Amino acid sequence: xxxxxxxxxxxxxxxxxxxxxxxxxxxxxxxxxxxxxxxxxxxxxxxxxxxxxxxxxxxxxxxxxxxxxxxxxxxxxxxxxxxxxxxxxxxxxxxxxxxxxxxxxxxxxxxxxxxxxxxxxxxxxxxxxxxxxxxxxxxxxxxxxxxxxxxxxxxxxxxxxxxxxxxxxxxxxxxxxxxxxxxxxxxxxxxxxxxxxxxxxxxxxxxxxxxxxxxxxxxxxxxxxxxxxxxxxxxxxxxxxxxxxxxxxxxxxxxxxxxxxxxxxxxxxxxxxxxxxxxxxxxxxxxxxxxxxxxxxxxxxxxxxxxxxxxxxxxxxxxxxxxxxxxxxxxxxxxxxxxxxxxxxxxxxxxxxxxxxxxxxxxxxxxxxxxxxxxxxxxxxxxxxxxxxxxxxxxxxxxxxxxxxxxxxxxxxxxxxxxxxxxxxxxxxxxxxxxxxxxxxxxxxxxxxxxxxxxxxxxxxxxxxxxxxx
Numbered sequence: 001x002x003x004x005x006x007x008x009x010x011x012x013x014x015x016x017x018x019x020x021x022x023x024x025x026x027x028x029x030x031x032x033x034x035x036x037x038x039x040x041x042x043x044x045x046x047x048x049x050x051x052x053x054x055x056x057x058x059x060x061x062x063x064x065x066x067x068x069x070x071x072x073x074x075x076x077x078x079x080x081x082x083x084x085x086x087x088x089x090x091x092x093x094x095x096x097x098x099x100x101x102x103x104x105x106x107x108x109x110x111x112x113x114x115x116x117x118x119x120x121x122x123x124x125x126x127x128x129x130x131x132x133x134x135x136x137x138x139x140x141x142x143x144x145x146x147x148x149x150x151x152x153x154x155x156x157x158x159x160x161x162x163x164x165x166x167x168x169x170x171x172x173x174x175x176x177x178x179x180x181x182x183x184x185x186x187x188x189x190x191x192x193x194x195x196x197x198x199x200x201x202x203x204x205x206x207x208x209x210x211x212x213x214x215x216x217x218x219x220x221x222x223x224x225x226x227x228x229x230x231x232x233x234x235x236x237x238x239x240x241x242x243x244x245x246x247x248x249x250x251x252x253x254x255x256x257x258x259x260x261x262x263x264x265x266x267x268x269x270x271x272x273x274x275x276x277x278x279x280x281x282x283x284x285x286x287x288x289x290x291x292x293x294x295x296x297x298x299x300x301x302x303x304x305x306x307x308x309x310x311x312x313x314x315x316x317x318x319x320x321x322x323x324x325x326x327x328x329x330x331x332x333x334x335x336x337x338x339x340x341x342x343x344x345x346x347x348x349x350x351x352x353x354x355x356x357x358x359x360x361x362x363x364x365x366x367x368x369x370x371x372x373x374x375x376x377x378x379x380x381x382x383x384x385x386x387x388x389x390x391x392x393x394x395x396x397x398x399x400x401x402x403x404x405x406x407x408x409x410x411x412x413x414x415x416x417x418x419x420x421x422x423x424x425x426x427x428x429x430x431x432x433x434x435x436x437x438x439x440x441x442x443x444x445x446x447x448x449x450x451x452x453x454x455x456x457x458x459x460x461x462x463x464x465x466x467x468x469x470x
Contacts, residue, residue, distance in 0.1 A: 087250025222254025269330025314344025
């Protein structure tokens with residue numbers, strides 16, 4: 001009889017994630033493999049031995065978790081392809097390449113080094129939210145069923161890299177005089193970036209490409225200003241045209257332009273929309289997450305596309321892209337999704353190549369950013385809040401805001417985003433951290449300050465003293 005109770009804190013909205021040997025252990029990996037394998041079989045009754053691809057990032061705990069995950073999948077009767085260490089998008093690519101029935105990447109993403117987890121795909125769709133909760137309940141109920149599956153190691157890295165660089169393989173000029181600095185942060189994207197940059201024209205300087213699960217140089221979060229200082233410093237030293245940084249598993253990127261300005265993911269998405277190859281005039285909607293600026297939204301419209309605000313989270317975005325056949329989506333956090341000539345998943349390496357293609361064709365990111373109207377927006381601010389109370393707290397804030405605002409002035413897709421005469425503000429619960437996420441954007445500095453006061457008051461009314469978290 002296979003039966004298991006997962007720590008409820010690790011069954012998150014987008015994936016499964018926890019602290020290794022505290023809330024997440026080897027047995028969790030085995031049981032996840034077993035119950036996911038049975039779930040895939042139940043959803044594909046005509047397939048006797050479903051094909052599952054598994055991979056892992058470079059965290060110290062990833063090899064033992066991957067091994068136990070593999071064992072669990074075999075006990076469920078699956079055929080397992082083990083692609084080894086690499087970025088999460090390589091796992092997604094392998095799933096498409098082999099036409100797999102499911103895929104799981106062992107990764108803690110951008111979290112501290114003692115975290116780890118699993119990003120899951122079933123039938124080329126994100127396995128998240130209710131899917132994860134049902135799997136947890138399935139494991140709790142248990143099942144008496146044992147099979148003998150098989151596993152083998154396969155090499156997908158070469159095919160993945162060839163696909164990633166495809167957009168610029170026929171570009172003869174435009175990059176030869178450019179200097180690009182790449183910061184891999186000792187994450188799983190490093191070895192692939194080493195190979196990719198050797199295939200590209202131009203001068204490429206790669207930082208911290210050796211994979212080290214201790215992350216000795218800086219935390220692998222390319223949207224964190226403190227981590228971008230290494231990239232920025234090197235760019236100044238070599239007078240670089242562009243800087244690109246990656247998170248721990250290579251599905252998010254951070255970009256610094258020639259003038260040394262970090263570019264938020266929403267504005268980067270607006271710039272990247274210039275590269276779209278639209279085959280169907282009906283499929284022209286670019287998706288931004290709910291934290292995005294109105295400036296990015298309006299710039300996408302100016303570029304000739306429709307724009308839509310949607311829920312934050314890579315799984316939510318991928319699902320929505322398929323629903324409306326969107327060719328591009330982007331989040332402020334640096335997840336960028338292309339579906340015009342790619343597969344529609346978040347791949348920071350591929351997004352980097354699409355960015356380089358624009359540069360090769362004469363587009364200048366620094367000129368695009370300088371042309372934008374002056375903005376008075378806050379960064380993405382995280383306010384510490386326990387996982388146990390954050391969603392109830394957001395529900396109470398939303399309820400009160402709906403009383404204070406007209407229905408057309410609020411969006412409740414993901415937390416609460418409200419618009420007033422000063423601008424807009426957002427308060428939502430993070431689905432990956434014990435935090436409340438806040439952002440606001442005013443039409444002037446004075447209006448931005450007024451929005452700040454409103455957000456602070458709404459949090460204070462719920463017992464969160466924001467001043468202590470600044």
